[in-house]
Amino acid sequence: MKLIRRFVAGFLALLREIGDENAYARHLTSHGTTHSAAEWRKFSDERFRAKYQNAKCC
């Protein structure tokens, strides 16, 4: 049971990492701010600019 819980937790963490939700949480922590629409837009603009400088793999 513990193993399944760990697997599910790990899987959700992976989804949040792929979905940039973890990166956003880190962004809020490092900037000492709380979530707001403006803060998300600031974060995502910066994130996407870096992310889409690289081609997607074939």
Add this chain to the structure above:
Amino acid sequence: MLFLRRVLWILLACAAAICLGAIAFSRGEHINSLWLVAAAGCTYLVGYRFYGKFIASRVMALDDRRATPAERLDDGHDFVPTNKWIVLGHHFAAIAGPGPLVGPVLAAQFGYLPGTLWIIAGAVLAGAVQDFVILFGSMRRDGKSLGQMAREEIGKVGGFVALITVLMIMIVLLAVVALVVVNALAGSPWGTFTIAATMPVALFMGLYLRYWRPGKVLECSAIGFVLVLASVFGGQWVAGSATLAPVFTLSAMAVAIAIIIYGFFASALPVWLLLAPRDYLSTFVKLGVIALLAIGIFVVRPELQMPALSRFADGTGPVFAGKIFPFCFITIACGAVSGFHALISSGTTPKMISRETDATQIGYGAMLMESFVAIMAMIAACSLDPGVYFAVNSPAGIVGKTADAAVKTISGWGFPVTVQQMADMAHHAGEVTLFGRTGGAPSLALGMAHIFASGGGGDAVLGFWYHFAIMFEALFILTIIDAGTRVGRFMLQDLLSHVWKPLGRTSWMPGVIGASAVIVLSWGYFLIQGVRDPLGGINSLWPLFGIANQLLAAVALSVATTILLKMHGPKFMWITCVPLVWLVLVTFTAAYQKIWSPIPRIGFLAQASQLQATGSAAASIRAQIFNNRLDAVVCGTFMLLVAIILLDSLRLWFGIISGTADSRVAETPFVPTQLNPEEA
């Protein structure tokens, strides 16, 4: 305990040998797909445990006491120490594209054996090694890119040539993946509606994430998934509607033009509106479908209908022309070795690794996972009736324009198929026809749909699963087109800025529009060429893409060899040099044959001469002659660019070995880690 462990590894190695032997020596009877799964799984485990760990410990000397760039340069954005399983998933999601799915499906024309052996051996001995060494090199150099490492390790010439090579490869890549989508959607109202509907869904997701529920990516993606699922059902309704079906029944040329126009606008739209939300969705769907296919294969355990070795090993195959050597290796491409992976291994991933030893699992392990995806694609293609496989994948220019002519030709090859069989299958799949649906995507979707439908529902759900698989493939191919056009534009603007500074500014609209147009028209030209090609386009474009991709791998392996040579002298350079020599042999032979072969279906110049000999002054013939010559020039340019890098590398290697060149390793100095094992 140690004894038991040794016994276990010996048993695993024996199992790998037995399974490989079973698939290699089985003739005349169908074998179960689990033999391929077991052969691949056992070989990967043995390869990872012994070869991967050998490279990690003896060659790279990975050291967990050394702080990684993720720790030293932690900025909360790019450089972030991350759990190794999350980095593995992230890296795998980034490297898994359409290549390992489509390549093996096309290579299945040789039978399942040649492709399967290369996917397994190539991944363990070459692909995973390349990804791993480049990841290691980047990790020890503050996350530097392949281009930067090429410039620093080999020289300025190498760095510049690598940039041009990547740009050219991207143009061919975008054209070929767009052609895969075109061939899947042409004449299919169900498929076309489904894919068209994903665009407003992505726009909705973009607005949802930006304004209505900012930051809720998983929630937004779940809604997006439900909507695209609804669009698959909606597509079935559209296909059955007498009014709407004709609207969404487009010719190949119309679909191609729509994709070109889409590519232009999508690359100029704000990223948050279309690209990013669809990228999130397609990544989740991709991981889900790959997992679903693995489960499906284990549950259904389909038998392989394709022979181990088909008659087309002689180079006369209808899917693409050319013998097993070198064309099977060129066609498989990403399933065994992919140059593009080197860009990911020297991109985001090295900036997230918290402990050096995690790099084995991430660099070497993720490539083995991708190789397994290729094995699954091979199983999906080979579990189809061979007659059906060739009817779907053979262009009309080879098998004949009518259904009767096609089945006669294919049955004459020894792969019996009937018009009724194809009509029934098309009916169940919700398509008008499945003849001549080249490009690999339709036959992969058909194979996947068969596996899923065999798990429950039978023919009644075949149409849903077929179009679900088409949606899955098109979703991430469109993301590649969108992102690739954008990146191509950045690279072009970067190059043009040396001519006139304002052209390099990514915020200057005339520069943005002009550069986007040049990139879109470049890949669009090759796409239209593929659509017009009477041999189906895939025959010329996929090998061109395969050659380009494998040549990029040769560039990455040159950088990797230089790194190993500087670290240890010539002692361990065979690790990357042997795959490099193999890739150079394969790619240069393939490129030479594609240019100079006297057989018109293989050689671009021979085909141009054959067309010229007809004496026809028709515009379409003149265009084909020009296109064949252009393809020959592109192929020759790839060879030339990579030859420059190889010669530059050889010059440096001889210098290092003879002591006349600088052999200092350009690694960042050792800094002890402050992370405790729990954190790492």
